[in-house]
Amino acid sequence: MARNTQVTADHNAPPVTRILAEYVANHPSRGWIDAVDRVAHRTFLNWLGCAVGAAHHEAADAALAAVNVLQPAPQATVAGRAEKVDIASAALVNGITSHTFDFDDTHLKTIIHPAGPVASALLALAELKGCSGRQVIDALVLGIDVACRMGNTLYPDHYDRGWHITGTTGMLGAAAGCARLLGLDADKTQMALGIAASQPVGLREQFGTMTKPFHPGAAARAGLMSALLAEQGFTASPRALEAPRGFAQVVSTKTAWHEITDELGERFEISFNSYKPFACGIVIHPSIDACVQLRAQGVRAEDVERLELRVHSLVLELTGKKEPADGLQGKFSVYHGCAAGLIFGKATEDEYADDIVNRADMVALRRKVVATVDDSIDEASADVVAVLQDGRRVHVFVEHAIGSLQRPMSDADLDAKFRGMADPVLGAGRTGELIAACRALGDAADVRALAALARPA
Secondary structure, eight states: OOOOOOOOOOTTOOOHHHHHHHHHHHSOTTOSOHHHHHHHHHHHHHHHHHHHHTTTSHHHHHHHHHHHTTOOOSOEEOTTSSOEEOHHHHHHHHHHHHHHTSOSOEETTTTBOOHHHHHHHHHHHHHHHTOOHHHHHHHHHHHHHHHHHHHHHHTTHHHHTTBOHHHHHHHHHHHHHHHHHHTOOHHHHHHHHHHHHTOOOOBGGGTTSTHHHHHHHHHHHHHHHHHHHHHTTOOOOTTTTTSTTSHHHHHOSOOOTHHHHTTTTTSOGGGGEEOOSSSSOGGGHHHHHHHHHHHHTTOOGGGEEEEEEEEOHHHHHHHBOSSOOSHHHHTTBHHHHHHHHHHHSOOSGGGGSHHHHTOHHHHHHHTTEEEEEOTTSOTTOEEEEEEETTSOEEEEEESSOTTSSSSOOOHHHHHHHHHHHHHHHHOHHHHHHHHHHHHTGGGOSOTHHHHHHTSOO
């Protein structure tokens, strides 16, 4: 039987696979202003702290047990662990741990967490090759640019279809970054991007399970392997990203090609990265921030009759779990986030422990949260009213949450966040050395010294 194979496709798309390949291969080292370099160091620091912090989570234990079945060669560091594994497995596991707490960086325009796939692949490869810190920072900036520019091209249609955009664009960023680190020319970088284009990973159905953080890990591994294959002459379609049956047009009906090319080499998407003060989905942060502010104004959980929450529809679509059963589910519950903000005044990984999620006072307070959709409110904002038992109403509107580009975390904030995650794993002294090494990464002669600090003494 004949099939109707006609599809609505753009047959005149620009050659973005080649454009990106030439950009990654040929852009000069540190070819950007100092502010971009500073953000790259902050991004690497935040990524590594998240990876170290989750090093002994059950997801990390399971992932390491699985890769050890393959009897990997001890080539690269698993952050926060004594073990070393092969570089592909290190990329996988570090990508998993960096996203396990949902505490990693966020490119707010696309909700991509770009460092997980890109930095995880780069550190593993750089450790094996003995690359300099400058080579890693250059590759990080360019790899994240590729991932996020592709995200800009596809978002929101791609995400709305159910793809986890961190994984599906992350493998391109990881491939680009690793191609740069390997010194591949434009032809081989084009092949690396083409190979990666056949490996999108991540479905939003998996949110709230261990498979969500698997996505950036798998993307890191896929991108790394794509670059290694290309280095050896493995081939792919030279139009793998833009062709009618290539990556972009298969996974999205929106293909804003200009997002790839606009100000390429002049505007760097890493500049729009933000860092989380709260260990959960970014859309919950304004609500948590509002409840932290209510607490600072003297509102006590035991005095609350109800919390009236007005948010954009995306907030409840992504984080509408009213009765989370464990910490992973709690990260997708704006109700739990509000309760944590009011009771604890924070929402770090500690506030997402299983026993906290099921604690009686937390359950009671989150059941008092009445959430209403109001799409006149931006998805980055929240309006919260605490209705108290004595009839008083205390109102807080958060336009931009702490951690956003408008209210960024300071270097001191990031250091404190890093210490909160890494001190229990590495010890305070070693954590301090690792922070210093991250901040000076661009000047490091060999990244292996930093990698060694990321393992317990």
